[in-house]
Amino acid sequence: MPGSVNWRPGVLRLFARARPAWADSPIVLNAASLFGSTAITSGLGFCFWLLAAHLFPVNAVGVASAAVSSMQLAAVAGLAGMGTLMIAELADGRAPAGLVSAAAICAGLTSAAVGLGYLLLESVASVDLGFADRGVWGPIVYLAGVAATSAAFVIDQASIGIQRGDLQLARNTVFSVVKLALLPAVVVLAARDAALGIYAAWFLGGVVSLLTLRAHLWRGGLRPQLRPAFRALGAIRGAALAHHWLNLSSQTPRLALPVLVATILSPSLTAAFYTAVLIVNFADVVPGHLSNALFALPRGQLDRLARELRGTLRISAVVAVFSAGLIAVSSHFILSLFGPEYVAATTAMIILGFATLPFSIKVHYMAVCRVHGRLRWCATITTIGAAMELGAAAIGAEAVGLWGVSAGLLLALSVEALLLWPSVARAAGLPRVLPWSPADGPGGA
DSSP: OTTOOOOHHHHHHHHHHHSOGGGGOHHHHHHHHHHHHHHHHHHHHHHHHHHHHHHSOHHHHHHHHHHHHHHHHHHHHHSTTHHHHHHHHHTTSOOOTTHHHHHHHHHHHHHHHHHHHHHHHHHTSSSOOSSTTSTTHHHHHHHHHHHHHHHHHHHHHHHHHTTOHHHHHHHHHHHHHHHHHHTGGGHHHHTTOHHHHHHHHHHHHHHHHHHHHHHHHHHTTOOOOOSOOHHHHHHTHHHHHHHHHHHHHHHHHHHHHHHHHHHHSOHHHHHHHHHHHHHHHHHHHHHHHHHHHHTTSOTTOHHHHHHHHHHHHHHHHHHHHHHHHHHHHHHHHHHHTTOGGGGGGHHHHHHHHTTHHHHHHHHHHHHHHHHHTOHHHHHHHHHHHHHHHHHHHHHHHHHHOHHHHHHHHHHHHHHHHHHHHHHHHHHHTOOOSSSOOGGGSTTOO
């Protein structure tokens, strides 16, 4: 139109000037992509457990949630570091063909062996944590679920390494949709064993997602080499073990907490606590994904690491403060949607909401150590931290019950954050709260 003013370029330039510099960071954008995937899977996962709470007795949901937690823990324990190792090996595009399939097979077999050890331990324990006593099919379904979950972890991490996040997004979306759709169908199976029915829906969703992944790969123009390259995988086993130690020590506490609650308290409280953890973890994945994205930074780029760290720390702090307030005012209402029995975890959920901030510092410390190549030192620190977290949570459970689990975890994470912050601040070029730093001593980041 004659005489009109083209206002759009000016507005776009103004918007670009108003955006913080870290908003366009590849690290932040990659983490945002991962968070988008988590948003879908966590949202549908929330629906899965909400529907299970209304279809099945609370004790059955408690046993099933403990079994799922132990399955995920066994899968992580059996990964042998091959998940994050795939990110490192595939990022430069020089990994041999068949490396991913070899890693997935080894992880699946190793995790199944860990799961078998767990079932043997359960068979001699006096608590019901899974399906060791569910005839023949219970242990078989459980071990198959452990193996499939571990293999899926490797494949998801490999997709991040080749910068094809759409692959893990597609697989996890299929997994979430299928397990949710199957849940009403297992009511027939649940007439004999409700907990096994819930777990079966979870397991079958994972199997279907792996089967459909191949079709998605072919549609995307990828022709993966299915013949495993075990020799190439063996050549990097030392790096894999370092990754494994760090991953296992950092992930064990959150995965083991529902099992700890089932052991010390009761299945009904386990169901309530697992639901609370599931909801709070939605906030925790933001700093978790940001730290994973930082791992893709090449070693030696200290200036870039400092710049990226400052941005990701700001995002994590904002998310931690906002989520803590939101959880504090909404936890009772959210848990009541599952049923009156789940409200017992209200106080525990509120306390867990305040743990996101110290957790953010811990995972950023891990990212700094990864970039500096100090995996074994970091694994030593996180192993001590994991022992502190589980020990404090167990003491809290024995002393005051369910909310004591969250209080113990928060206390341990806060102590870790105070000790680890100086190293993170030094790497980010920020003021240190404490007058000393582990970075000044042996093994510091």
